[in-house]
Amino acid sequence: NAGVTQTPKFQVLKTGQSMTLQCAQDMNHEYMSWYRQDPGMGLRLIHYSVGAGITDQGEVPNGYNVSRSTTEDFPLRLLSAAPSQTSVYFCASSYSMAGSGTGIFSPLHFGNGTRLTVT
Amino acid sequence: GESVGLHLPTLSVQEGDNSIINCAYSNSASDYFIWYKQESGKGPQFIIDIRSNMDKRQGQRVTVLLNKTVKHLSLQIAATQPGDSAVYFCAENQAGTALIFGKGTTLSVSS
Numbered sequence: 001n002a003g004v005t006q007t008p009k010f011q012v013l014k015t016g017q018s019m020t021l022q023c024a025q026d027m028n029h030e031y032m033s034w035y036r037q038d039p040g041m042g043l044r045l046i047h048y049s050v051g052a053g054i055t056d057q058g059e060v061p062n063g064y065n066v067s068r069s070t071t072e073d074f075p076l077r078l079l080s081a082a083p084s085q086t087s088v089y090f091c092a093s094s095y096s097m098a099g100s101g102t103g104i105f106s107p108l109h110f111g112n113g114t115r116l117t118v119t
Numbered sequence: 120g121e122s123v124g125l126h127l128p129t130l131s132v133q134e135g136d137n138s139i140i141n142c143a144y145s146n147s148a149s150d151y152f153i154w155y156k157q158e159s160g161k162g163p164q165f166i167i168d169i170r171s172n173m174d175k176r177q178g179q180r181v182t183v184l185l186n187k188t189v190k191h192l193s194l195q196i197a198a199t200q201p202g203d204s205a206v207y208f209c210a211e212n213q214a215g216t217a218l219i220f221g222k223g224t225t226l227s228v229s230s
Contacts, residue, residue, distance in 0.1 A: 004162075033217060040128075042208060043163070058217055090162050104138040107153050108218060110162030 001026050006091050006111035013081040013118045021076040021114050023091030031094045031105050032074035036060065036087040037113075038057045043090065049074055081118045127224060134230040140198040142209030142221050147190060149211035153218070154183060154194045157206045158222075166194070166207075204228045 007022045025032065033048035036059075045058030049068040063085060065077040074093075078085060092108035132138050144152065150171040155163035169176045169183045169192075176183050182195040192209050209221045 034193050035220070040222065045217050045218040045219065048217045056217075081165075084143075092162070105212070107165040107168055108155075108163075110164070112160070 003027065004091055004093055004109050004111035006009060006089075006114050008114060009112070011116050012118065013078075014077060015118060017081050018077070018079050021078075021091075021116070023076065023111060024072050025074075025091075025093040025109070025111035026072065027093060028071060029095045029109070030071070031050065031096065032059070032068065033108070034066065034074070034076045035090045035092065035115055036066070036085075037090060038087050045075065046089075053071050059066045081116075083118045085116065086118045087116060089116060093095065097105070128222070129225045129227065131227045131229065132141065132199050134199060134228055136175045138198050138199045138200060138203070138226060138228075140194045140196075140207050140224045142192040142193060142224075144192075144209065144211040144221070145219075146189050146213055151212040152183070152185060152192050153210045153212070154160075154181075155208045155210060155220075156193075156203075157208065157223070159205075163208060163215060181212055197225075199228050201228050 002023045014091040030051045034046040035043040037043050044060045046064050049055045052071050055066050090110050090113050092110045094105040094108045097106050154166040155162045155170040156166050167181050167183050168183050169177045180197045184193045206225050207222045210218045210222045212218045
């Protein structure tokens with residue numbers, strides 16, 4: 001198993017450009033999420049999904065879109081990049097421990113991150 | 120061993136000492152708590168978890184304590200080693216909601 005795979009590892013964008021950060025997991029996990037990590041701020045939740053076709057907003061969703069068409073993939077889209085989106089982005093996944101719909105998930109498995117710089 | 124007050128961003132210890140990292144959580148309805156370790160350039164890695172029906176849980180060299188009365192969580196690392204140097208995050212979860220992380224504590228271990 002590769003676990004959670006994020007691509008690219010590094011990316012530089014100009015203000016206003018768009019891009020998609022890719023995330024794939026091969027563990028058949030129902031739950032996937034995106035976090036951003038900034039110095040002194042810890043990890044903040046952007047969007048999450050409890051299954052294919054279902055997404056929801058986290059703490060800091062503005063400026064980001066997500067979709068979950070398959071169990072394996074959870075891409076994060078920046079439609080018009082801004083310098084405030086310079087950050088390290090982590091994708092994570094987990095499975096439901098007590099049956100689907102209970103909301104009780106296993107600890108998150110994280111990818112190794114994408115470092116994004118917007119100039 | 121050395122302990123720190125709540126939410127100190129850094130902790131420095133000598134190799135062999137016991138380390139205690141503290142965390143205050145925000146939601147009294149949270150029922151699941153996790154500690155993660157993050158090494159430089161990597162994603163967070165699961166260390167240990169505890170459910171709200173427990174006060175203490177032990178792993179290999181690590182112990183998590185939960186005090187629901189004051190909404191406080193701590194991670195104890197026994198015989199700290201240089202390889203334990205990392206940023207440690209606590210996280211809280213309420214069933215049906217997403218995992219929310221604290222700001223993290225950087226542990227530095229000197230030999």
